[in-house]
Amino acid sequence: MLTMNKISKSFITDDVATHALRDIQLHVNEGDFVSVTGPSGSGKTTFLNIAGLLETSTSGEYLLDGEDITKLNDSGRSRMRNQKIGFIFQSFNLIPDLNLFDNVDVPLRYRGLSASERKQRIEYHLDQVGLASRMKHLPSQLSGGQQQRVAIARALATSPRFLLADEPTGNLDSQMAQSVMSLLEDINKAGTTILMVTHDPSLAARAKRQIYIKDGHVSELTNKNSNLHVVGEA
Amino acid sequence: MISLFARLELGPIFRALMRNKIGALLIALQIALTLTIMVNAIFMMQERSQQMARPSGVDEANTFYLSNTIFAQNYNTQTSMQQDLQRIRQIPGVVAATQINAIPLSGGGWSMSLQTKAGDDVEGTGAAVYMVDEQGIAALGVELIAGDNFHNSDIGWRDVGSTKWPPKALISKALAEAMFEGNWKTALGKTVYIDNHQPVQITGIINTLQAPWNGWNGVERSMLVPQQLDGRGSRYFIRTEPGRRDELMPVIEKMLAETDRGRIIRNVTSMEQTRDKSYQEHQATNTILLTVIIVLTLITGFGIVGLAMFSINRRTRQIGTRRALGASQWQVMRYFMLENLLISTAGVVLGTAGAIALNIWLVSTFSMSPLSPVLLLIGVVALLIVGQLAVSYPALVASKISPATATRGRA
Ligand SMILES: Nc1ncnc2c1ncn2[C@@H]1O[C@H](COP(=O)(O)OP(=O)(O)OP(=O)(O)O)[C@@H](O)[C@H]1O
Ligand SMILES: [Mg+2]
Numbered sequence: 001m002l003t004m005n006k007i008s009k010s011f012i013t014d015d016v017a018t019h020a021l022r023d024i025q026l027h028v029n030e031g032d033f034v035s036v037t038g039p040s041g042s043g044k045t046t047f048l049n050i051a052g053l054l055e056t057s058t059s060g061e062y063l064l065d066g067e068d069i070t071k072l073n074d075s076g077r078s079r080m081r082n083q084k085i086g087f088i089f090q091s092f093n094l095i096p097d098l099n100l101f102d103n104v105d106v107p108l109r110y111r112g113l114s115a116s117e118r119k120q121r122i123e124y125h126l127d128q129v130g131l132a133s134r135m136k137h138l139p140s141q142l143s144g145g146q147q148q149r150v151a152i153a154r155a156l157a158t159s160p161r162f163l164l165a166d167e168p169t170g171n172l173d174s175q176m177a178q179s180v181m182s183l184l185e186d187i188n189k190a191g192t193t194i195l196m197v198t199h200d201p202s203l204a205a206r207a208k209r210q211i212y213i214k215d216g217h218v219s220e221l222t223n224k225n226s227n228l229h230v231v232g233e234a
Numbered sequence: 235m236i237s238l239f240a241r242l243e244l245g246p247i248f249r250a251l252m253r254n255k256i257g258a259l260l261i262a263l264q265i266a267l268t269l270t271i272m273v274n275a276i277f278m279m280q281e282r283s284q285q286m287a288r289p290s291g292v293d294e295a296n297t298f299y300l301s302n303t304i305f306a307q308n309y310n311t312q313t314s315m316q317q318d319l320q321r322i323r324q325i326p327g328v329v330a331a332t333q334i335n336a337i338p339l340s341g342g343g344w345s346m347s348l349q350t351k352a353g354d355d356v357e358g359t360g361a362a363v364y365m366v367d368e369q370g371i372a373a374l375g376v377e378l379i380a381g382d383n384f385h386n387s388d389i390g391w392r393d394v395g396s397t398k399w400p401p402k403a404l405i406s407k408a409l410a411e412a413m414f415e416g417n418w419k420t421a422l423g424k425t426v427y428i429d430n431h432q433p434v435q436i437t438g439i440i441n442t443l444q445a446p447w448n449g450w451n452g453v454e455r456s457m458l459v460p461q462q463l464d465g466r467g468s469r470y471f472i473r474t475e476p477g478r479r480d481e482l483m484p485v486i487e488k489m490l491a492e493t494d495r496g497r498i499i500r501n502v503t504s505m506e507q508t509r510d511k512s513y514q515e516h517q518a519t520n521t522i523l524l525t526v527i528i529v530l531t532l533i534t535g536f537g538i539v540g541l542a543m544f545s546i547n548r549r550t551r552q553i554g555t556r557r558a559l560g561a562s563q564w565q566v567m568r569y570f571m572l573e574n575l576l577i578s579t580a581g582v583v584l585g586t587a588g589a590i591a592l593n594i595w596l597v598s599t600f601s602m603s604p605l606s607p608v609l610l611l612i613g614v615v616a617l618l619i620v621g622q623l624a625v626s627y628p629a630l631v632a633s634k635i636s637p638a639t640a641t642r643g644r645a
Contacts, residue, residue: 138253
């Protein structure tokens with residue numbers, strides 16, 4: 001599903017180079033649920049951004065679903081994000097001026113689907129997260145947990161193969177965090193590969209596989225599942 | 235087609251706009267005001283330009299005139315004027331010269347009413363009167379399109395206080411049409427009446443000769459009569475060979491001043507100067523109107539840039555999120571261009587109503603003519619283009635916002 005080969009990322013600002021990722025070597029199988037933990041500033045978001053094609057690596061090779069990402073241009077990466085990847089953000093990132101229906105509609109329009117198909121998908125996915133009755137509400141009228149569920153509906157509406165979440169429960173209380181986590185587990189059970197950054201060790205432990213990032217290096221924490229392997233630096 | 239419209243996002247753009255009405259509304263109003271003023275201002279400029287473009291009928295490039303004021307006592311005005319004209323006509327490069335009582339477009343002159351029937355209570359047609367001799371036509375450079383020019387024997391002297399008119403006249407085509415129901419050819423040979431009762435035969439028709447007053451609605455109606463004013467002040471109108479006017483103006487002035495010291499020669503003026511002076515106010519008004527249009531359009535353009543920049547700054551994370559969800563750079567750019575198109579469309583719709591309302595008011599208050607729909611349409615299209623151009627830079631900035639903004643917030 002996902003293969004990173006010697007992926008490095010450095011940010012150069014004012015002649016100071018920050019090496020956010022160093023020679024990442026990683027393979028994630030289809031259907032995996034991977035949690036990513038590590039100290040603040042260790043490179044977790046950078047790793048997720050590169051995995052989700054939000055940023056490009058400074059060097060290395062990245063294959064997603066068999067496609068060599070380093071060969072894609074900006075619009076190619078946009079299309080790939082739209083078709084294969086779903087995102088869930090720590091602060092939900094719903095568009096405040098649009099109601100829930102229109103929010104879920106955003107990626108579907110970029111996909112160029114017909115109005116009837118979009119409507120059907122929006123209603124289905126909002127129903128899945130239990131918010132179908134609030135379609136005309138604005139995000140500001142919802143609780144944080146509800147907003148994150150809308151964001152999940154939006155991420156799933158395009159039927160992505162791959163779901164990326166950067167601290168999806170970071171802004172939620174523990175009860176809401178639990179419900180979002182079980183939603184993610186259901187999604188994973190249905191076949192979607194998930195990569196989730198979290199600060200919460202108990203949530204991380206619920207993933208099938210845990211990786212740990214420190215100073216830009218990736219290492220494996222536990223190996224609950226036999227169908228995974230990682231080639232990283234310990 | 236379906237997928238194209240789906241991707242255009244017009245519905246969501248509109249609904250999002252409705253949640254941020256104030257800024258958009260202000261810009262739409264500004265666009266409306268700009269259109270209202272712009273279209274009417276251009277229209278007023280056009281009307282003035284059309285007025286200025288009307289030919290005077292005079293060979294303006296090669297004609298000038300001067301005034302002759304006699305102060306000496308015991309002076310024979312008639313002989314001296316005849317001598318002056320003879321001397322002027324002998325100068326190489328002079329085509330023709332005449333004494334004249336008024337200058338086209340100069341602002342001052344004579345007018346009389348002409349009637350097709352004699353009588354005190356008969357409706358007449360107003361016409362500017364130019365008193366000239368047999369070189370009048372050649373000196374002015376007007377075109378005789380029917381009949382005959384005056385002969386030397388037709389020319390009579392007219393005392394300053396006299397009310398007697400000569401029996402012949404040449405009239406402009408416009409005057410002939412005004413008097414003979416649009417059929418100027420029938421005017422030739424007809425007798426008309428001046429000063430209620432005095433018969434005048436129309437012995438010729440000239441194509442165009444404007445009156446001294448450019449704002450008069452009968453400015454094209456004029457007549458030439460074979461008379462020379464006998465008085466202590468007179469005006470000579472002179473036409474030179476093409477290109478020799480500027481060279482001959484001082485020569486003739488000097489010659490006249492030196493041959494007779496009983497008078498002074500003043501106000502040596504070319505017809506081109508007279509035209510410029512005549513339309514000075516028109517020109518100034520047009521310049522002001524043009525400046526207003528340009529300034530208004532610039533302010534509107536910058537207003538659009540400002541609002542777009544502000545709203546893009548406010549929506550940085552949202553734009554990053556859209557990019558993360560799969561929007562291409564072009565789709566982000568198009569979002570803001572379409573948003574501007576919606577605002578501008580509201581503005582021009584409102585502005586069209588405003589422009590028509592202002593025009594109706596102008597028409598009824600200043601008896602202007604009604605606005606042409608084509609001009610309105612051009613104004614609408616022009617402002618839509620201005621809007622798109624103004625928003626294109628902010629939209630480009632928006633399209634460069636990195637998708638990573640979605641996870642990192644503002645960089
Ligand atoms: N745009 C940038 N320019 C310069 N340095 C950056 C940029 N983005 C990230 N960094 C640096 O890269 C390193 C990794 O950052 P990253 O955001 O990936 O950390 P993180 O593990 O997600 O931290 P946190 O847990 O606080 O979210 C940090 O040192 C950070 O300062
Ligand atoms: Mg982070």
